[in-house]
Amino acid sequence: MRRRNRSTDRWRLADDAGSAAIEFIFAGLILLVPVVYLVVALGQIQGQALGVEAGARHIARTVAAASGTADADARADAVLDTVVEEYGLDRSRVELSIACAETAASCPAAGATLTVTVRTAVSLPLVPPVLGLDRLAVVPVEASAVQKVSRFWRDG
Template sequence: MPFAKRWTDALGDERGSSSLEFITAGLILLVPLVYLIVALSQIQGSSFAVSGAAKQAARVFVLAESADDALARVETAVHISLADFGVESDDAHVVISCDSGSGAECLERGEIVTVTVTARVPLPLVPDVLDVDSAASVPVQATAVQKVSRFWGAP
């Protein structure tokens, strides 16, 4: 028994330290977990935004009367779709392609139009002062395909 007494005397009084250890360990584990959840939800929301933007852009493109009108409609559709989810439309990149080329040829009857929208999603809580936009952001991309109706346009 004298050995056990010396051992407890060497440790000192430890009453109340378990709650402090629990709080410290909890914070060390909880803070990264909360950040991960916030970052993943922001990326998921942005992927929904890009997907909706690509889908709407493809729809309005195939219903346009001319190539200029189609491009203006696509720009508006992408801007509105991304703004609904809080994504900056300035960071978005839109690519429109079809089998026959681009422009007015894409609006021919039966043509298949592919619209790809790409955006970069900044990670939360990264300050702009660091100037690490490309490293502290995640690219999200979506593609939508629409077919120009064979009944669309002039007879």
């Protein structure tokens, strides 16, 4: 039977004293900073995606229910302004397109199927404007909505 020497056991344990805290802090920073950045970036992208989706859906509904072209334009602009303000979209990056599925002389037209597409680009957070990185670090976001135009639509 072998006897343990308690004095050498104490020295072996004393060599690692305090290193767990340093390892935890170092590993925590290496792992935590990218995870926090990812959560913030994905949160911004999700917020903008919800904004363009809401914008496309509401614009399609309001244009389809409008009484005419002038009313549709005014409604679309009002809804887009509200969505931009509410969701914090960059107005200079928001693109709106309205198209009809059927080949009509004018779009929208009575009974036509209307497709509204809203596009924007989300800038990633904390990207410096060095060497144009801020222009490259963007995520495009797009949403479309389809709505049948009222058969009571009046052109003009």
